[in-house]
Amino acid sequence: MIPRKSRLLALLLGLLPIGAVLANPYETTLKNGLKVIVKEDRRAPTAVHMVWYKVGSMDEVDGTSGVAHALEHMMFKGTPKVGPGEFNKRVAAAGGRDNAFTNYDYTAYFQQIPKQKLPEMMALEADRMGHLTLDPKEFAKEIQVIMEERRMRTDDNPQSLLFEALNAVAYSAHPYRRPVIGWMADLEQMTAADLRHWYQQWYVPNNATLVVVGDVDHEAVFRQAEKTYGQLKPRALPARKPIAEAPQKGIRRVTVKGPAELPQVLLAWKAPTLRDVNKDSDPYALEMLGAVLDGHDGARLTQHLVKDQRLAQSVGSGYDNSSRGPSLFLMLGTPAEGHTPAELEAALKAEVARIAADGVSEEELKRARAQLVASQVYKRDSMFAQAMEIGQMEIVGLSYKSVERMIEKLQAVTAADVQRVAKQYFSDDSLTVGLLEPQPLADAPRRRAPAGVRH
Structure with missing residues (x-):
């Protein structure tokens, strides 16, 4: 029998069938x-x-x-x-x-x-x-x-x-x-x-x-x-009418004023949702793009905008490819002192544009891939995480039986795939920008959680 750590390493390197470590x-x-x-x-x-x-x-x-x-x-x-x-x-x-x-x-x-x-x-x-x-x-x-x-x-x-x-x-x-x-x-x-x-x-x-x-x-x-x-007896369920979001035809903006020390910029692009585990490819490539941008300490957003350019105090990205409805690819940042939200917005867009123009290296793709696959494998160490994964997959119309195939598809994402989705989904026509405009902080202490709040 292969020791557990060696099995995990073999899995990450693609040397062992995933089914060998996952129970059915x-x-x-x-x-x-x-x-x-x-x-x-x-x-x-x-x-x-x-x-x-x-x-x-x-x-x-x-x-x-x-x-x-x-x-x-x-x-x-x-x-x-x-x-x-x-x-x-x-x-x-x-x-x-x-x-x-x-x-x-x-x-x-x-x-x-x-x-x-x-x-x-x-x-x-x-x-x-x-x-x-x-x-x-x-x-x-x-x-x-x-x-x-x-x-x-x-x-x-x-x-x-x-x-x-x-x-x-x-x-x-x-x-x-x-x-x-x-x-x-x-x-x-x-x-x-x-x-x-x-x-x-x-x-x-x-x-x-x-x-x-x-x-x-x-x-x-x-x-x-x-x-x-x-x-318990079953009952007929109400008809669920599909609701399609009309194509967006230009950038949208919203400003929120609130008590805060610093402004924030939130960018959201319309992105595809995973519907067919085997046939779809772009959701996996977008997930890999997210890992390249913000999957680890040395990822592009933190390295370029926080450490190198010192333009941002904090940055991040997020993308959930599995839901019953449509998805958004998000990028969030707080500008560093002396820099404006407009500068940070432009810099966040530029990071994606750079990938669209120049692609990603095999080394950073390898690192992002390892991070994503490891996060999937480590779920098996928690009974609660396993139950969460099974339930979420079933409810959004996928199947827990597809988890292994989804990991395989992630492993198969290429640098060309990442560059392709960076070119395809990040135009201003599908972008919504949110700006937090800070207001003076009140002297009153924040409310405590009310009794009865359970989550």
Whole structure:
């Protein structure tokens, strides 16, 4: 047997089939439509239990922004069997921890527990999938917590305001233009009835995926899933009409004023999303471009703009190629003292333009490739990261079975591929620019996180 470190090195060098180090999860689909995926991992006597609903803020309509996130909060407020706040107490008593999260594409709930407590968690989660109380009095208290969360994390955070404003301008039609937490005006008008309608529409077994990773037997998990979740009835889901973002025909700009010490510049170009793991190529090349620009300490943005030119205090880039909707390739920077946001904007564009004109060296491509592949492989050291990867892949319409192929496609990206996408996707016609214009800092201390904020 090859030692683990040698196997990893061999993988990074392309000398070993990826399947040799990755376990194959097991899956089944219950009669009510719930998909169950189990990955056995015997390294510790624990388990991660996650339920993913294929519904997020992108499924909201104007006037109801924030309802997906608000329901996530209310999922901890009780069923006829389990009182308000009791869910968390039971998880803690079992020696575990739990939380939940909402984004544009999905809502998910998880518990990390000793393996013997898994049946109890499955029963608890199935109970609130089918029998949530949604007491108007509990909602009246929780919506205040949510509004305070918005004030703390967005309204009092200039960078969050910048990202929110940029999304609202970059997307003219797609629901990604709305913030996940919701517009404050919509939160102020939200009712428990709005949440009940959302819950009845989307929180059904045929719109959910159960993921379990840990020291478990998959057949036993399947039986327990049938015993708990299998008792819930499916319902017809609302029709999801595809929403296409119209082609952008010129640069868009937005300025946000907020209390901050320094300005920031945020650039966002429309970029393709991975739809066919085998046929698509540009999303992999764009991911590699992102690694060349900002994948390690010696990457181009930091080396050129921070260390060499001293034009920026900080720089970065980001690109997520897997989502239910469209994608953006982002570049963010804070100009150094004595330099303007306009200078930094031009310098960020110039870094991509230089790659479009001159390409990248094989050495920096090799380093970027190693960073990307290693980050994928290291996920296998965490049960939680494994469960996250499986759930996210399934919800956005890909498959966890494609992970190996995706890594192979990343490894196959060439310098010519990186240069090609740098030429293709970074024109001003598809660019939205956000500028944070700093205002004097208030003397008042920042708010603390409100009680009840869970993520």
